[in-house]
Amino acid sequence: MKSSVIRLIERMVIILVLYTLMRAIFIVYNNDLLKLNDNTSIWNVFTGGFQFDVSAILYTNILFILLSILPFRFRENTVYQKICKWIFLVVNGLCIIINMMDVAYYRFTLKRTTTSVFSEFRNENPLNFVRMIWDYRTVSLMILILILLMTVAYKQTKEVNERYRSKKPFLYYGLNLLWMGAVIILTIGGMRGGLAHSVRPITLSNASAYIKEPQQRAAVLNTPFSLIRTIGKKTLQPIHFFTQEEAEDIYPVVQQFSEETENRFGSYKGNNVVIIIWESFAREWVGNLNIDVPGYEGYTPFIDSLCNHSLVYTNAYANGVKSIDAIPSVMTSLPHIGLPFISSHYSGNKLNSIPQLLKPEGYSSAFFHGANNGSMGFLAFANQIGFDRYYGATEFGDNSQHDGYWGIWDRPFLEYMKTQLDTMKQPFAASVFTVSSHHPYQLPKGFENKYREGELPLMKCIGYTDDALRNFFNMAKQSSWYENTLFVIVADHSIPGVLPGYKASAGAYRIPIIFFHPKGELTGRDTTLAQQIDIMPTVLNLLGYDKPFVSFGQNLMNPDKPHIAVMNQDDNFQMIRNDSLILFHNNEVYGLYDLAADRQQKTNLIDSQKDKAESLEKMLKAFIQSYNNRLLNNELTLEK
Numbered sequence: 001m002k003s004s005v006i007r008l009i010e011r012m013v014i015i016l017v018l019y020t021l022m023r024a025i026f027i028v029y030n031n032d033l034l035k036l037n038d039n040t041s042i043w044n045v046f047t048g049g050f051q052f053d054v055s056a057i058l059y060t061n062i063l064f065i066l067l068s069i070l071p072f073r074f075r076e077n078t079v080y081q082k083i084c085k086w087i088f089l090v091v092n093g094l095c096i097i098i099n100m101m102d103v104a105y106y107r108f109t110l111k112r113t114t115t116s117v118f119s120e121f122r123n124e125n126p127l128n129f130v131r132m133i134w135d136y137r138t139v140s141l142m143i144l145i146l147i148l149l150m151t152v153a154y155k156q157t158k159e160v161n162e163r164y165r166s167k168k169p170f171l172y173y174g175l176n177l178l179w180m181g182a183v184i185i186l187t188i189g190g191m192r193g194g195l196a197h198s199v200r201p202i203t204l205s206n207a208s209a210y211i212k213e214p215q216q217r218a219a220v221l222n223t224p225f226s227l228i229r230t231i232g233k234k235t236l237q238p239i240h241f242f243t244q245e246e247a248e249d250i251y252p253v254v255q256q257f258s259e260e261t262e263n264r265f266g267s268y269k270g271n272n273v274v275i276i277i278w279e280s281f282a283r284e285w286v287g288n289l290n291i292d293v294p295g296y297e298g299y300t301p302f303i304d305s306l307c308n309h310s311l312v313y314t315n316a317y318a319n320g321v322k323s324i325d326a327i328p329s330v331m332t333s334l335p336h337i338g339l340p341f342i343s344s345h346y347s348g349n350k351l352n353s354i355p356q357l358l359k360p361e362g363y364s365s366a367f368f369h370g371a372n373n374g375s376m377g378f379l380a381f382a383n384q385i386g387f388d389r390y391y392g393a394t395e396f397g398d399n400s401q402h403d404g405y406w407g408i409w410d411r412p413f414l415e416y417m418k419t420q421l422d423t424m425k426q427p428f429a430a431s432v433f434t435v436s437s438h439h440p441y442q443l444p445k446g447f448e449n450k451y452r453e454g455e456l457p458l459m460k461c462i463g464y465t466d467d468a469l470r471n472f473f474n475m476a477k478q479s480s481w482y483e484n485t486l487f488v489i490v491a492d493h494s495i496p497g498v499l500p501g502y503k504a505s506a507g508a509y510r511i512p513i514i515f516f517h518p519k520g521e522l523t524g525r526d527t528t529l530a531q532q533i534d535i536m537p538t539v540l541n542l543l544g545y546d547k548p549f550v551s552f553g554q555n556l557m558n559p560d561k562p563h564i565a566v567m568n569q570d571d572n573f574q575m576i577r578n579d580s581l582i583l584f585h586n587n588e589v590y591g592l593y594d595l596a597a598d599r600q601q602k603t604n605l606i607d608s609q610k611d612k613a614e615s616l617e618k619m620l621k622a623f624i625q626s627y628n629n630r631l632l633n634n635e636l637t638l639e640k
Contacts, residue, residue, distance in 0.1 A: 004075070005179050007157050008068045012057060014153045015092050018146055019053040019222060020046065022099050025142060027219050029103050033110065033496055033503055034216050041212055048210025048220045051193050055202060056225035058190045060095050064088050069183050071176035088154065093147050099223045100143045104136040108439075108495060109321050110508060111570045112204075112221045114230035116340055120324045123374035128405045131440045203229050205571050208585050213601070214505050214572035235345055239628045241621040250622035251562055253630070254638070255555070256548040257541045263557040266544025268517065272485040273354070273539055274421070275431040277326055278465060279438050281491035283510040284502045285462045289314060293499060299452055299462045302470035303489070307514065311522040313530040313556065316513040317506070317565040317576065318493045320532075323433075324376050326492035329532035331355070331385055331431065333551040334636065337568040337627060342377045347384075350637045352549045354536055355429050356386030361545065364388055364425045368417045368432040370396065371407035378433065387431075391420060401444075403436065409444045410436040411468035418475045426481055433492065436468070437461040455498050482518055486542060488535060489514040504601040506574060506581050506593075509567050515542075529576060530556055531565040550636055552627060566623055575620040582616045589613045 023046065027036055036042050058065070064087050067075070074080055102113055133140050189195035193202030207220035241247065248254065259265045283289050287298025288307040298304060319329040320336035328334040328341045332353045341347060355365035366389040367382035369375065373392040382390050393399075393407050401412045408416075417432055424430070436443075441457040443450075443464050451463030469489075476482045491511035496503050502510060513530050515522050515538075533553030541555045554561035565576040573584040576595065583591030592606045592613045606613055630636055 003179070004068060005183060008065065008183070010157045011064075011088065011154060012061065014150060014157075015057050015061070015095075016050075016053055018092075018096065018150055019057065019099070020049075022096070022103075022146065023049050023053075023219065023222070025100070026103050026106070029139075030106050030219075033107065033508070034219050035213055035504070036216060036219065041216070044210045045216065045219045048207060049222070051202060052207065052221055052225045054190045055193060056095070056222050056228065058187050059228050060091055060224055061088070062187070064091065065183065065187060069176075069180045071180055085154065089147075089151060092150060095224045096146050096150070097143055098227070100139055100146070102218070102223045103139050103142075104132070106218055110215055110218070110496075111321070112218045112226040113223050114204075114226050115232075116230070116343055120322065120340065120343060120376060123372070123377070125372070125405075131405065135440055205586070208572060212604075213591075214569045214574070214583060214585070215508070217570045217572065236628050236632045238632060239625045241625050244626075244629065247622040247625045251564075251619055251626065253550055253552055253626050254548055255537055255551045256546070257537075257555065258546055261558070262541050262555055263559075265541055265557075267521070268484075268486050268542045269544035270427055270484075271517075271543065272427050272481055273429050273488070273543065274485055275330060275354070275429075275488045275490070275535070275539075276469070277330060277431060277433045277490055277492050279323065279434050279436070279492055280458060280495045281437070281462070281465075281489075281512065282494040282497060282502065283316070283491075283512050284494075284497045284499050285459065286512055288312070289512060290499070296499075297452070299454060299459045300466040301463075302466045302473075303512070303514070306473075306489075306516060309520060309523060310514050310516040312515075312525050313513040313528060314525050315527050316490075316511055316530040317509045317567065318491060318511045318532055319509075319565075319567060321493050321509075321569070323492045326532065327378060327381060327433070330490060330535050332636075333533040333536040333553040335531075335533050335552055335566055335568075335627070337566060337573065337624065338571060341631075342381050346631050346634075347381075349631065349634045350639060351385055352536075352551065352637050353385035354431075354539060355388070357540065357545060357547070357549055358427075358429050358543070359386055359388075361427075361543075363427050363429050365429045366391060366420065366424060366431075368392075368413070368420070368430065369407070370410065370413035370435045371433075375407070391417070403442060403444070405440060405442075406438050407435040409468075410434045410465045411444075411471060414468050414472040415475060418472055418479070421476075421481060422479055424481075426484070428481075434465050434468075437465050458495065459497075477518075485518070486522075486539065487514075487516040488539065489516070490532060490535060501599045504599065505569060505583070506567075506576060506595060506601065507599060509565070509574075526556070528556055528559065529563040529565055529578070534563075548638055550630070550638060552623070562619065564619065564623070566620070573620060573624070575616060575623070577616055577619065580612060580616060582613060582620065584617065584620055587621075589617045592616075 067084050207217045210220050211217050257265055285299045286303055288304040290296045324340045324342050325336035332351045365387045367387040368391045369378050373379050373394045379390050396408050396416055401408050441461050451460040453460055490513050494509050494511050496508050501507050534556050537551045537553050538556040541557055567574045575582050579596035581593040581595050582589050591604050593601045
């Protein structure tokens with residue numbers, strides 16, 4: 001005879017087994033990125049993941065647990081037990097769906113989904129995501145199978161009938177109260193990750209104890225836990241690795257340029273600037289940047305040609321992994337290192353930006369984004385950082401050119417942008433964020449079979465946007481403003497494809513950064529380490545801006561600056577300096593790699609090159625401190 005507590009344990013074990021199975025599916029589906037290539041790593045991920053699964057299961061099933069252990073006889077009622085059954089099936093069915101969604105979505109973000117996803121996509125039509133059910137039908141089928149397994153297994157745990165037990169109230173209620181107390185204590189311990197007073201409730205960062213590479217943390221975690229533990233927006237605490245003066249001496253963030261200190265200062269003074277932010281424009285897609293890969297063609301014939309007439313930074317990195325991270329990085333030199341600025345507590349801080357700094361110099365400005373107005377919070381942010389005008393799908397006005405999901409197809413929208421630029425007062429600063437190289441990876445009628453297919457459906461969409469840019473530049477050549485315009489082309493973020501060099505934790509951030517001017521004076525291939533946040537200071541230098549401003553990036557035209565690339569992946573920092581990469585978590589370096597010799601990051605040099613690791617750690621800590629404290633204290637500008 002089994003008590004209700006035994007039945008409860010059996011039902012929790014059912015879900016625990018399903019979570020373990022989902023972790024296995026996640027690893028198999030994404031192991032080219034996770035790189036769990038040895039038995040020890042796999043064992044650590046599963047054993048470490050156990051406590052996160054237990055915690056998530058107890059959090060999400062708390063109502064079911066309480067209903068199952070109430071010390072009253074009505075819990076034996078058939079209707080009551082059916083209610084409990086449906087609570088169990090619905091709650092855990094939703095958790096299975098949420099957890100399995102990250103099997104596919106991880107490839108786009110390299111992390112488990114957190115509550116930031118709700119702010120990032122709060123203005124999107126939820127029907128847009130229905131398409132993913134079909135596009136990822138293998139995952140959808142596995143979800144159905146898992147829910148079916150859960151339902152069948154639950155039925156095997158027969159409903160409890162305790163009427164055979166003692167009729168004496170003292171014994172019945174006494175025993176059940178004892179069981180209830182024990183279950184509550186164990187549930188609290190399972191939620192927290194332990195009962196000891198010294199044990200703080202486990203959170204996402206605890207998963208790092210079980211991994212060798214930062215991207216593996218997602219395999220230890222599960223999505224319900226990640227959502228629960230990120231409810232409420234992240235806040236910062238002051239950091240004091242150094243005095244503020246020491247930190248900014250190690251890594252300066254207050255910039256001021258002049259002809260005496262900077263190369264090419266004012267080379268394009270008074271010129272227009274157009275910054276093209278290309279959705280999912282990974283370095284891997286550009287054949288011109290992969291000439292070292294035998295037989296590799298790429299998917300961007302126009303960009304390949306343009307690179308021959310441009311200044312191309314061949315060693316460039318994104319600072320984030322999501323579209324929402326890109327505009328602060330590119331337009332305000334503010335990286336994503338832990339929280340998306342646009343949806344954070346600090347989104348109201350004063351900011352330096354390209355349009356805001358250039359406005360007193362006589363520049364007009366406009367931001368173009370073909371998505372539905374309000375998408376990703378870009379309209380509000382463009383207004384916040386000083387763009388005079390915003391042009392989105394609403395301003396475009398022709399819904400026949402809408403892709404049905406995200407926005408206006410890139411080709412007609414870029415044509416529209418060119419028309420609007422023709423009407424703007426010069427000099428102007430403009431930026432466009434493309435949309436067509438985005439899931440569900442469709443192409444407009446007449447273009448479906450025009451572009452080279454690749455192993456990923458995204459690749460033909462990259463070809464489409466590349467062709468749309470060719471068309472835009474051909475049209476722009478006919479305009480009077482073209483010859484006096486500096487163009488910058490950059491990705492919003494990278495996305496791992498098929499080449500091995502882009503699947504390690506640093507390689508997954510590699511992007512193109514291209515400067516082009518029609519006069520042909522900016523050309524060549526520059527191996528200077530570059531990141532998105534370097535674009536603002538570099539543009540300001542080329543335009544001859546000579547006033548002081550705050551920038552976390554550096555002028556790429558000055559080789560004497562401390563050129564680095566900083567990324568934050570699931571609270572694990574990565575910093576590259578020269579060809580050295582460090583991995584940093586919980587205030588210590590745990591990885592050091594020589595990217596020149598080891599692009600796939602197979603050999604950790606942390607034990608043999610401690611001096612180098614300490615030197616790099618010092619610079620990263622200075623960067624983190626300046627960023628953290630300036631964000632916390634609203635000191636992202638020099639205004640008082």
